Amino acid sequence: MSWNRKHLLDIESLSAAEINTVLETARAFKAVGERAIKKVPALRGKTVVNLFIEPSTRTRCSFELAALRLTADVINFPAEASSLKKGETLKDTARNLESLNADIFIIRHSAAGAPHFLARFLNASVVNAGDGAHEHPTQALLDAFTIREKKGRIEGLKVTILGDILYSRVARSNIWALTKLGAQVTLCGPSTLVPRAFEQMGCRVTYNLEEAIADADIINLLRIQHERQRKTMFPGIGEYASLYGLTKTRLTGTKPDALIMHPGPINRGVEIDSEIADGERSVILEQVTNGLAVRMAVLFLVNGGQGPQEVAA
Numbered sequence: 001m002s003w004n005r006k007h008l009l010d011i012e013s014l015s016a017a018e019i020n021t022v023l024e025t026a027r028a029f030k031a032v033g034e035r036a037i038k039k040v041p042a043l044r045g046k047t048v049v050n051l052f053i054e055p056s057t058r059t060r061c062s063f064e065l066a067a068l069r070l071t072a073d074v075i076n077f078p079a080e081a082s083s084l085k086k087g088e089t090l091k092d093t094a095r096n097l098e099s100l101n102a103d104i105f106i107i108r109h110s111a112a113g114a115p116h117f118l119a120r121f122l123n124a125s126v127v128n129a130g131d132g133a134h135e136h137p138t139q140a141l142l143d144a145f146t147i148r149e150k151k152g153r154i155e156g157l158k159v160t161i162l163g164d165i166l167y168s169r170v171a172r173s174n175i176w177a178l179t180k181l182g183a184q185v186t187l188c189g190p191s192t193l194v195p196r197a198f199e200q201m202g203c204r205v206t207y208n209l210e211e212a213i214a215d216a217d218i219i220n221l222l223r224i225q226h227e228r229q230r231k232t233m234f235p236g237i238g239e240y241a242s243l244y245g246l247t248k249t250r251l252t253g254t255k256p257d258a259l260i261m262h263p264g265p266i267n268r269g270v271e272i273d274s275e276i277a278d279g280e281r282s283v284i285l286e287q288v289t290n291g292l293a294v295r296m297a298v299l300f301l302v303n304g305g306q307g308p309q310e311v312a313a
């Protein structure tokens with residue numbers, strides 16, 4: 001297994017072999033995280049910048065802890081208290097931080113393409129932590145890791161992604177990753193949020209919720225991305241919840257071993273009932289746990305690591 005990329009900008013450009021290298025490296029780092037001493041010196045002397053220009057709980061904390069577990073120094077860029085507020089551009093901000101000898105930039109930004117833009121002029125590695133509605137590569141990698149860990153495989157599984165697909169970077173990255181790994185992906189939600197154009201990405205589109213979840217091995221729920229919707233896409237949250245929310249009644253129409261996933265943050269009572277979110281079929285918090293191992297793997301690989309064979313046993 002080998003990895004030769006300096007950046008992780010998206011899933012679209014990765015091969016199945018590269019995705020598998022990340023997943024196998026993450027498996028090795030998950031084992032490291034289960035030891036008494038959870039730190040390794042893989043990034044000792046390196047500096048990681050957490051450049052989050054958009055809110056985040058899971059991804060920001062996960063990347064910070066991943067960098068610390070690899071013994072890197074970490075700058076958590078305070079976007080709200082930074083000179084961005086005085087009109088400094090993203091490019092100037094990044095170049096000034098790079099002048100502090102930063103080695104890896106992790107960027108979350110509301111603009112699609114912001115990580116690709118940084119990668120054009122920085123010497124440092126760039127990792128996409130979510131860019132607008134474009135991609136969220138490490139979310140898709142941790143989702144794939146979780147599916148493989150729980151089900152033993154991805155190829156041939158039926159995965160239904162339910163909700164606001166149009167504005168979801170998680171959906172796009174998941175579609176790329178899961179179809180490359182051989183899963184059958186179905187998309188479902190209101191027609192305004194699930195355009196048939198997504199069929200061109202190799203997945204099935206349906207507006208019939210019961211049919212979409214009936215034979216799914218995995219049901220991945222997405223919240224409504226209000227922050228990215230520029231107009232009203234459906235009459236109201238109440239109507240959305242009644243037509244597309246995963247309720248206990250609807251859960252009875254699914255396979256008994258179907259896993260319930262959600263990237264978070266969850267909106268209880270809208271896309272998912274609380275009892276399901278906290279129930280035994282939910283792997284939502286395991287996704288968060290696995291995100292740490294996946295992000296350790298990504299930081300290790302973009303810093304020149306080749307694959308799991310280099311992670312100390």
Ligand code: CP
Binds near residue numbers: 058059130139264
């Ligand atoms: N899943 C996810 O990206 O969550 P955060 O926005 O909290 O990072």
